[in-house]
Amino acid sequence: MGTAKLYVLFLYSLLLFSAVTAAELCNPDDKNVLLQIKQAFNNPYLLASWKSDTDCCTDWYQVECDSTTNRIISLTIFDGELSGQIPDVVGNLPYLQTLEFRHLSDVRGSIPTTVSQLSNLKLLRLSYLNLTGSIPPSLGNLTGLTFLELSSNDLTGAIPSTLSSLENLDAIHLDGNQLTGRIPDSFGFFNGKVPDLYLSGNSLTGPVPTTLGKLNFTTIDLSRNLLTGDASFLFGKNKALQQIDLSRNLFEFDFSKLDFPAGLTNLDVNHNKIYGSLPQDLTELNLQLLNVSYNNLCGMIPQGGKLQSFDQTSYFNNRCLCGSPLQACSK
Template sequence: MKTLFLSILIFTLLPLSFSELCNPSDKKVLLQIKQDFGNPYLLASWKSDTDCCTDWYQVECDSTTNRIISLTIFSGNLSGQIPAAVGDLPYLKTLEFHKLTDVTGPIQPAIAKLTQLTFLRLSWLNLTGSVPDFLSKLKNLTFLDLSFNSLSGSIPSSLSLLQNLDALHLDRNKLTGPIPESFGTFKGKVPWLYLAHNQLSGKIPASLGNLDFEHIELFRNKLEGDASFLFGKNKTTQYIDLSRNLLEFNLSNVVFPTSLTYLDINHNKIFGSLPAELTQLNLQFLNVSYNRLCGQIPVGGKLQSFDYSTYFHNKCLCGAPLESCK
């Protein structure tokens, strides 16, 4: 009986890690990340005596190798810089820090070591500094989101080397300088491009006209000159927002893709008339207000389904839903 009691006692006292799935090296890194963030409540489930593959929130392990492949920390109170230790999770495919109260500092250089990353989101934080050139080394990225930060400086042209990108979000920052010419040379996929709400200036590179952007947002910058080459009959573009810039070109001769459903060019210096071809589009949204357009609004299609605010504050546009032409 005494022997049986001892056996039960010994079995009970065996370390919980005896059957743990979590790779010890990965676990050590995660605990270091928790410590570097000051052991926040958001990471309370990260306990040294539990299995990081089965018991920890914000973490996902590969079902075969049990290595950490996803780290997604979002929507909570977290302060400090992104720890360098994130670069020591070599099998990581998804890294996300999103909507955290006080994550500051530059984009962590150690992220460059994560060559298997396909998804990188560092958004709605308080990151400062530049968009680093090293991001172009993460060749497997399909999604890159650095939006809603305070990043400054110019956009590195090397980002066009990311051939697998589905979407590039650099919007809602303090980026300056021109859009890189290289953004007209994306190889492979043409990403959805989000560069809005920055301080970008100069002309939109004509090279962007060589690509078929399905979705492009450039609004609230200081871009000037021509943008007509972004359109085209044979393109599959669905969404274009160029509003609140300094763009100046003749809209009369622009040929719009038949796929276009969203067009916003308000608050620019665009002149000419509205092409009749607009009546053939299945537009869900249209805003051409605050420009220098003239002539009668073509009748037909969706054009009269929008109210006067779509067209007002132009030089001499007329016709429904505005006042009739004299």
């Protein structure tokens, strides 16, 4: 083949390559939705890379496209200045698997109910924002969710019982809001995985549903609420429980009758009305955290295991608890 023909072939290949690379990968419907989201937030600097004349799959930050379909599968906006409400149009990204708005300066308003249309969603994180209103019960339709975090907002109202329909959840974070009412009975009937449960820092009232005692939770955090009554059924010798925080509530039960799971590492029940004594079984646990202060406990702190590795703040302000690291018991 002559030099001239080789040169022509090279030019043709170069032009063909340029044409292919110039072709936009981003789905036009997805791109239009993202531009509407940008406009709803008044075209912030945080979304400066979202330009109508560039490819959202290759040139835009905070988004990710599927390598096969080129549809938007991830929208993650976090750690920056963003002001406004999450627009309803966010529900028009049908292939979305991850949706995150977190640690943003002034994202307010309610959770759009259109989020419930995102049937492929696996991770939903709307946290450290200024969201108000109630949790949409329709979020229970997102049965593919493996992670739900709505923590550190100003959400109000009751916890929707429909969230127990989320059978694939690894964790549910509703902590740090202003939620009221009772923990739903349905939370004792998760249809599938038993998620780590974080409900701390709300204004939940009433007793913990006994149905929760039938499930094998790994982590439960019910701290800093107004919960009452008996929570001893959350414990059990054969349970998988590793971390439990019941602190700063109004729980009242006999601590001496508890059976502790062998894998329990974090136990915090401070600031309640718990009575009885500390069981000898506590010395058999590999505890990393222990706090039983500000209760009505009595008797001698068992000697051995990890119990003396904690200082007196883990034990003080009980009715008549004594022994190391507190003062010696009177004879």
